[in-house]
Amino acid sequence: MNQSQILQEVQHVINKGEKTIATIGMTSRRSNDFAILPRRSAFGFEAINFLVSNEHAAKECLKLLDNKVKYIFIDVEAKKNVDLMKIAQQMIKTSKLVPYKPNDATLEACDLFILNYFHHFLHDRHLLIYGVGNIGTKLALRLAERGAKVYLYSRNVQKVESISAALNSILPKYTGSKITPLQKISFSNYFDGIISFISAEEIIDEKMIPSLKNKAFVLDGGINNFSKDFYKKRTEKCLNCYRLDVRLGFAYTLLPLFDNVNVFLKEIQGREVIDGVVIVSGGVIGEDGDIVVDKVVNPTQIVGVANGLGGLKHASDYTKEDQKNILKVQQALSKF
Structure with missing residues (x-):
């Protein structure tokens, strides 16, 4: 050193x-x-x-x-x-x-890069992720939730199949398409982009190029994942090649240093009493009839009436006491 x-x-x-x-x-x-x-x-x-x-x-x-x-x-x-x-x-x-967790910062950097590359519209984009390790797996879920058609590939076919199945099982019900595992890449002019997250060097060679569309983007997230021949022949399809710069996710890394957590715990989350009425906010589970507000310090909004289970009562279920307490809190809020 x-x-x-x-x-x-x-x-x-x-x-x-x-x-x-x-x-x-x-x-x-x-x-x-x-x-x-x-x-x-x-x-x-x-x-x-x-x-x-x-x-x-x-x-x-x-x-x-x-x-x-x-x-x-x-x-x-x-x-x-x-x-x-x-x-x-x-x-x-x-x-x-x-x-x-630098892997999480890398994920955020990659997500931001892809979002900006496609002007925040990923619907129906065909994206190939090469590598199903920590970051590639998380990225697949993120991109599929954003509406992209995601394909997973790795030399470990069994791992690709099992991870794809696991991710598909937790995707939201109405996600437009499922994540597709690939045993081989036989597409032609199909992918809008390829993102690699593998630890080995120069694994992805020029044989991958035919599967990419003209002017597709290539993002190396694993460092030296693509071969020299790949880069030599990238001009055949005018591929836009990048190496992921994780500095794009640096702001995510800084979150623990910001005061937003302390502010939330001190000013938003809690239980207080206003004019004899209990108010709760910030995820505190109120007793039946407590008034839920936006913040306990100088609240500005009544969110509803607690049902005692962590949720809110429907307005049709308000008791006369609930309505009375809402009015009291409304009058108190107008003074802040």
Whole structure:
């Protein structure tokens, strides 16, 4: 590990104060002990990012980062037999540890990319996902729910079949089409795009090109998934090729640092009494007759009357007491 590289990255954020972040992640791929990833920024936060592949590299990196950044985000997805969070809890004395799931941020980045590529309209787009690991599987469900016609392919035919069946069993009832597992790819000029999430390199070759439409998009989410011959011959169909840049999902990673959770718990969720009437909000299950409002601090809206089961009474079932209490709360709300 090159310690000077880490310190150089630290210098990039050293004067950013409270909005400095270092992320430390792992990969299931074979890789060097240590790598520096592109910097990320959003909402005033600046992040430097590192990839480690073993316990020794993790410890060395953490040692140099403690007290140099406000937050250290730790990858909690078990990609190797290394407990990064446990190591971080032992090593970090000053910086604040935040657990995060980079695979979820990658999923969000991929979803945003595809949405924007198709101008937010995926209905009837034929999309092939190559790879049925963690991200490919989640993405298949997401795209199918958005109305795309999703096809799954992997060298492990049995896994493709079982995952497709599982995903189809949980898709909403009125989803336009089911996710289709493929044992082989024999289509011609059919797919509007292909997204790859596999750990092996240069697996997808030029034989895949005939199945893609002219000007189809190609998105490599797994790094080096496509062969050189694929890229050499992509011009035959004017394919638009990209490598997924996960910085697109960085805003998702930052959510734990925003104050919205505390605001929700302190100002929206709760149980209070207004003019002798119990009000509830934010998912609190009220007793039969409690008045459900939009927020417990300075409420502005009456949502309904609690039925005591976590739902709302139908207006036809309101008692005289319910109607009286609604009127009391309405009068109180007009004073806020």
